[in-house]
Structure formats: C-alpha cells, structure tokens
Amino acid sequence: MPQVTLTVNGQTHTAEVEGRTLLVELLRETLRLTGTHVGCDTSQCGACVVHIDGESVKACTTLAVMANGSNVTTIEGLAAADGTLHPMQEAFREYHALQCGFCTPGMVMSAIDLVKKHPDGLTEQQIREGLEGNLCRCTGYHNIVKAIAAAAEVMHGKRAEIARAAE
Amino acid sequence: MYDFQYHKPASVADAVKLLADPDAKAISGGQTLIPALKHRLNRPTAVVDLSGIAEMKGIRREGNAIVIGALSRHDDVAGSAEVKAAIPALADMAAHIGDTQVRNRGTMGGSISNNDPAADYPAAVVALNATVITSKRRITADEFFQGMFTTALEPDELVIAISFPVPEKAGYAKMRNPASRYVMAGVFVAKTGGEVRVAVNGAAPCVFRQGEMEAALGANWSAEAVGGIKQDATDLNGDIHGSAEYRAHLVTVMAKRAVAAAG
Ligand SMILES: Cc1cc2nc3c(=O)[nH]c(=O)nc-3n(C[C@H](O)[C@H](O)[C@H](O)COP(=O)(O)OP(=O)(O)OC[C@H]3O[C@@H](n4cnc5c(N)ncnc54)[C@H](O)[C@@H]3O)c2cc1C
Numbered sequence A: 001m002p003q004v005t006l007t008v009n010g011q012t013h014t015a016e017v018e019g020r021t022l023l024v025e026l027l028r029e030t031l032r033l034t035g036t037h038v039g040c041d042t043s044q045c046g047a048c049v050v051h052i053d054g055e056s057v058k059a060c061t062t063l064a065v066m067a068n069g070s071n072v073t074t075i076e077g078l079a080a081a082d083g084t085l086h087p088m089q090e091a092f093r094e095y096h097a098l099q100c101g102f103c104t105p106g107m108v109m110s111a112i113d114l115v116k117k118h119p120d121g122l123t124e125q126q127i128r129e130g131l132e133g134n135l136c137r138c139t140g141y142h143n144i145v146k147a148i149a150a151a152a153e154v155m156h157g158k159r160a161e162i163a164r165a166a167e
Numbered sequence B: 001m002y003d004f005q006y007h008k009p010a011s012v013a014d015a016v017k018l019l020a021d022p023d024a025k026a027i028s029g030g031q032t033l034i035p036a037l038k039h040r041l042n043r044p045t046a047v048v049d050l051s052g053i054a055e056m057k058g059i060r061r062e063g064n065a066i067v068i069g070a071l072s073r074h075d076d077v078a079g080s081a082e083v084k085a086a087i088p089a090l091a092d093m094a095a096h097i098g099d100t101q102v103r104n105r106g107t108m109g110g111s112i113s114n115n116d117p118a119a120d121y122p123a124a125v126v127a128l129n130a131t132v133i134t135s136k137r138r139i140t141a142d143e144f145f146q147g148m149f150t151t152a153l154e155p156d157e158l159v160i161a162i163s164f165p166v167p168e169k170a171g172y173a174k175m176r177n178p179a180s181r182y183v184m185a186g187v188f189v190a191k192t193g194g195e196v197r198v199a200v201n202g203a204a205p206c207v208f209r210q211g212e213m214e215a216a217l218g219a220n221w222s223a224e225a226v227g228g229i230k231q232d233a234t235d236l237n238g239d240i241h242g243s244a245e246y247r248a249h250l251v252t253v254m255a256k257r258a259v260a261a262a263g
C-alpha cells in the first residue's frame, strides 16, 4: 500500500493509504479531523474544502496520494492555540453566517483563500462569485457575504476587530 | 470507488510506458476523473499521475504563438501575464471555468483530452486553430475533437502542450446553466492572420465550427453580421436544461456577445 507523509495543521503525519483513498477520507477517518465535511458525491458542494499549500481545493476530489509531501490546513487548524478564533470564524459567528453549520467549514476555507487572493479588497459581487464552489442550504448566503466582507477588512488591517456595528 | 495501483512517473517516456497497459488511466487535476471513478463509470487497474512531469508544465511565448503546457491549471492560464497580454479572451475563459477549487486543480490537458460537450477550452482550441502537441505527433484542432468525449488521442498518447497562434481579435461568450454552471451554449470567435473561425460548444455533442458565421464575419466583423444567422437545431442537444431550439437560439445571441467582447 502506498505511504503518504503530509503536514496537517502544522503536524507531520505518515499513513498507509490505498490508491483510491480520498484526501477527505484520510483527514476524517485516519486523522479523525471530522471538521471537514462531505456533502455530495459530484464535487459540487464545497463542504470538503481544505487548503493544500495555501490554496483551496475539494478534499473529496483529491487522492490522498496526490497530496503526498504537501502542507494541508483544515478548519481545525485556523484558531490559535489559546482558542482565539480566526477573523473569518469570528465574522461567521458575529454575522450569523450559519444555521445548521454543515457547509461552514468549507465556506470558511474558501473565503480565506478568496480574501488572500484579493489584497486590494473585494466587492460584494466578487465575494458571491468566489463562493461558486460552495453550496449552503440554509442561510440564503446574505449573511455569509456580509461576514466575508467584514473578515476581509480585518485580515487586510483596515478594521481592528469583527464586532458588528449596529445595523 | 474500486482500488487501483498508483504511479507517479517523472517523465513523459515513463508515463507512456505505464499507459501501454490498456487498463491504466492518466490523471492530471482529477476534477473529471475522480468524480467518474467515484461513480464507477471507469475502472482502471492503474492510475498514472502526470503531475510530476516537468515537460508538461509552463506557459511561454514562442514567436507568434502562446504554448501552454498540458498541466497548466485553469488558474495558471487565467493569471498568466503572457496569456493575458496576447489572448485575453483565453485568460478570461479560464477564469470562468467551474469554481475556484476546480480552477486550482483542473488542467487544460485534462479538459481537452476529456472533450466534454459542455467544456469551455475546446471552443478556444478550435476557434484559435491551435495545435495539440502530443507524445507522438502534432494534431490540428479540427482533427483533434472527434465526438462526444472522443478525441484523436490513442490510449497511450498524452497531450504535452497546446500551441495557440496569437489572434488579431478573439472573444468568447457563454450561457451557463444556473445550477451546474456548465455551458448551455458558448461561442468563441477569432480572427487570426485574416482568417475568421467561429466555434460553438455546449450546444451539440461535440464542439463544431459555424461556417455561415465565419463567412459573415469574414466579410464584415460586427455583431450585426451574425445577428441574423439562425443556427439549425437538428443536431443540437435537447435535455432537461434546455431544448435544442433554445440552444440554437442561444448560439446566435452568444455569437453577437462574443464579437462585441472581441471588439
Ligand atoms: C464542479 C465542477 C464544475 C466544472 N465546471 C466546468 C466548466 O464550467 N467548464 C469546463 O470546461 N470544465 C468544468 N469542469 C471540468 C474541469 O474543468 C476539469 O478540470 C477538466 O475537465 C479536466 O481536467 P483535469 O486536469 O481535472 O483532468 P483529469 O480529471 O485528471 O482527467 C480527465 C481525463 O483526461 C485524461 N487526461 C488527463 N490529462 C491528460 C493528458 N495530458 N493527456 C491525455 N489525457 C489526459 C484522463 O485520463 C481522464 O480521462 C468542472 C468540474 C467540476 C468538478
């Protein structure tokens, strides 16, 4: 059986996998990192999005062997060691950007990649287009878009904290 | 998904040797093959990962052509300074394939080898009269795409790069299915060395050239020149997403928009 060595949330892991093992299966079943979800079998919902070497990918559409040697970040790897949330997580909480929460890990991982790729800021339209690979069955998206806009300002140093202004 | 042997060769020669096994299958970005394997639509006994092959990477200008390595991801094409400067319509097409995560892994070589009727790149390859450079030969765009999910490639033949002559004008417009985001009908128009080519994707089982529109644009490069041309619906796709007649209508609308985008 092929062996893979990869860094997940800063920790190096070596595991035996089958050729057919998906990255999401390695993360959830072997490493027990169950924050990364599986919402479909057609590569369309984005619940499984993680970062490989800083870029967002669908962990359900990546073989574990193809991630050999790479640096993977999952939703579990975002908060600081003392539990302080990442600004994107904080913004999702503050703006009520989730209801059932099933899509949330993927949404947050996609949103962080999107914000990093747009250092000059994002329009609402760019945020909506940037979420094309993520489906949410609950929220109607509006609060997700607001949360990402707020987190983008914090991540780019244009605003000190997420705390929501009265609306 | 059935299990398989996994190989990661470092050269085209080694990959081709592994693909001599008729039950072996190449993988690039996996954005088409992995979903197909999950649904057991395909059952290879060996999967040959091309991603470590340096000869298939990179985007460069060679004389009057842009040569795009087969492993170039959609995001690489969308962000390439060479492509944006020489063929902005191609960079823009790449920026609107699927979603961010698909663009971060899916490749041009994988897309054209798969030849999905709803794929974007085949229209650009045909309209720009690109040459497909394989591990065996050079194949013209008109010969390469042969039918639904069918190309001129032999089972052990790999796409290495695609060479696009730089056009004077080029533009692409598509109507996306609002749910799947795949193309319902798209039109790529290009004028290269004075020759006009018009390629239609999404509407029929395989990308095709629209001769009447090519002639009209050759005589008068303007949106009005194609506005009156009606696409025959006979061989077009009709399904739950849209009838053949609807797609035929879209071809004219997309052609007008593509010409307007090309300027
Ligand atoms: C949710 C979703 C939405 C999408 N939306 C779009 C869209 O809007 N437009 C669009 O065009 N595409 C779309 N795609 C498809 C996507 O662009 C794929 O990336 C592309 O079709 C295949 O590229 P790949 O590198 O992933 O190929 P793979 O999945 O790795 O391979 C596909 C096929 O090509 C063969 N192959 C791969 N590389 C080579 C090579 N170099 N030489 C010979 N054969 C090769 C493989 O054996 C396999 O049969 C979408 C995919 C998904 C999952």
Ligand code: FES
Binding pocket: A037, A038, A039, A040, A041, A042, A043, A044, A045, A046, A047, A048, A049, A058, A059, A060, A061
């Ligand atoms: S689980 Fe739906 S896209 Fe990965």
Ligand code: FES
Binding pocket: A097, A098, A099, A100, A101, A102, A103, A104, A135, A136, A137, A138, A139
């Ligand atoms: S919060 Fe329920 S799917 Fe998005």
